[in-house]
Amino acid sequence: MMMRLPVATAADVARAAGVHASTVSRSLDPLKRNQVKAATRERVLQVAAELGYRPNMTASSLRRRRSNTIGVLISSFSNPIYGEMLHGISGELEPLGYHLLIAELPDDADEHRFSNVIEMMSSRRIDGLICAAARGRDTEILRSVSESGLPVVLCLRWIEATGIARIVNDDALGGALAARHLLSLGHTSILEITGPTDISTFAERARGFHGVLAESSATLVHQIASSSSPSVEEGNRAMAEVLNSGTPLSATAVFAHNDLLAVGALDALTRAGFDCPDQISVVGYNDNPLTGHLNPGLTTIRLQIDRMGREAARTVLAVMSDSARVEPVLSLVPELIIRASTGPPRSPTVAEVETDHSSAWVEENLPSYRA
Known part of the structure; x- marks a missing residue:
């Protein structure tokens, strides 16, 4: 018969750490741990780990009427960016006894679907909500959710009018970094593939990008191709639409509002016979995990996504505890990552002029996306 080892209790931890049992409770409670001095809290956590003590989260949640x-x-x-974000969120919350309930709200979903997702989460008595899918049309729903008393934090995307605390990237700076890089290489004709205009991230990237172009002394031929969602398929469609337009592509560079759009655009350009970066440079945004392994490696704007997830987790806990120290806005700084997909523009050779990727050739070699 196997002998069962004694299970450590909160009282055991308190004795070993030389503190009161209530200090153990507060140290292990994510909403009250800030009430304990950092050194004391660390000592309690270390002793709890050594003794193998685990608080009964089910009983605790029932007492406090929380679901954890x-x-x-x-x-x-x-989109791989969300995997990295969830890694940061779970890395911060799961050691504290919290679990995640994750739902998808596609960019083309209507307000009715958003309401259904919120109702589903509410029916499972979530303690707080991190929303990384906000669109302009969701303003009233998010404001209503926040006013209902559910702690809410916006992450990655934001809506100013809601007044909800947000953890975001400085996307205007990111767009500016992309524009400065292309201008520094000598590009004066740039195609921009935009994301949906009612999403803050894409609107801010465009604002920063256009701001730098407007201040440039270069003569810019600035074209825009719009996408309905930030996906590889939409990047491919938008780029193919430009190539199918019947007008020779004048741009020597492309700035896509995210890496998935950039990958789709690169695919369309490659199949149309364009060499990157010798004939056209491409810049993406986000620095998804595999962008450095493309051929050519994608120049892009790197975001602090894991940190963004961790900060969002800390902020939602602070909102849940009614902390006065909640920062209404935390904006993280992006970084330009230069890889092989960008280079200086060069004059076309005689052979390239003779085979100028005419619309007839493009129509034959690329799928048509015309309605």
Whole structure:
């Protein structure tokens, strides 16, 4: 018969750490741990780990009428950026006994679907919500959710009018970094593939990008191709639409509002016979995990996504505890990552002029996206 080892209790931890049992409770409670001095809290956590003590989260949640569940709303399970963000969120919350309830709200979803997702999460009694899928049309729903008393934090995307605390990237700076890089290489004709205009991240990237171009002394031929969602398929469609237009491509560089759009654009350009970066440079945005392994490696704007997730987790806990120290806005600084997909523009050779990627050739070699 196997002998069962004694299970450590909170009283055991208190005795070994030389503190009161209530200090152990506060040190291990994510909403009250800030009430304990950092040195004391660390000592309690170390002793608890040594003794193998684990608080009974089920009993605790029943006493406090909490579920120890945080809802997380993202726009796409297929976008790798959200995996990195969730890694940061879970890395911060799971050691504290919290679980994540994750739901997808695609960018083309209507307000009715958003309401249904919120109702589903509420029915599971989530303790707080991290929303990383906000769109301009969601203003009233998010404001209503916040006013209902559910602690809410916006992450990655934001809506100013809601008044909800947000953890975001300085996307205007990111767009500016992309523009300065292309201008520094000598590009004066740039195609921009934009994301949906009612999403803050894409609107801010465009604002920063256009601001730098407007201040440039260069003569810019600035074209825009719009996408309905930030996906590889939409990047491919938008780029193919430009190539199918019947007008020779005048741009020597492309700035895509995210890496997925950039990958789709690169695919369309490659199939149309363009060499990157010799004939056209491409810049993406986000620095998704595989962008450095493309051929050519993608120049892009790197975001602090893991940190963004961790900061969002800390902020939602602070909102849940009614902390007066909640920062209304935390904006993280992006970084330009230069890889092989960008280079100086060069004059076309005689052979390239003779085979100028005419619309007839493009129509034959690329799928048509015309309605």
